[in-house]
Amino acid sequence: MSTDAIVLLREDHKTMRRMFKEFQAAQGGPKPKKAKIVGEILEALTVHTYLENEVMYPEVRRLLPALEEDILQAYEEHHVADLLCLELSTMSPEDEHFDAKVTVLIATVLHHVEEEEHEWFPKVREGLGRNQLQELGRRMIELRPKAPTKPTQPKALKKALDAINA
Numbered sequence: 001m002s003t004d005a006i007v008l009l010r011e012d013h014k015t016m017r018r019m020f021k022e023f024q025a026a027q028g029g030p031k032p033k034k035a036k037i038v039g040e041i042l043e044a045l046t047v048h049t050y051l052e053n054e055v056m057y058p059e060v061r062r063l064l065p066a067l068e069e070d071i072l073q074a075y076e077e078h079h080v081a082d083l084l085c086l087e088l089s090t091m092s093p094e095d096e097h098f099d100a101k102v103t104v105l106i107a108t109v110l111h112h113v114e115e116e117e118h119e120w121f122p123k124v125r126e127g128l129g130r131n132q133l134q135e136l137g138r139r140m141i142e143l144r145p146k147a148p149t150k151p152t153q154p155k156a157l158k159k160a161l162d163a164i165n166a
Helices: 005-025 031-063 065-089 098-127 130-146 154-165
Strands: none
Touching (some): 005 098
């Protein structure tokens, strides 16, 4: 398994895209199935954004100051996703806004992922050496088991509050 931070983040993105397709395929289907898929999406996004916010973004910001604006925008996009995840974690698929909120979350995350993969990751790969990306990846792998898995957990809530106060 690669420890390259960008490779690890791309794998998370691939997993999220798969779950988004599952949700879209479940439209009109049984509500418990949709609830299960959304629970998995919320867990994956909570862990992913936590790792990026705790490891990737601060280190890239420190090592590549020219990417400051990209990172600040990424933090804000995470903040929007975090708020949607928090709201969805309190909702039921029976709620009339549930599907719409999930659809907005998916669109927001896909936009963010496309920017990262096509604009930001190439700049980071160019600016950081292989060893630095592997070290960041190792740190993310080490932190993953300690990452919050629910948007309502204190570490996840702190992340959302930090974004408001930034």
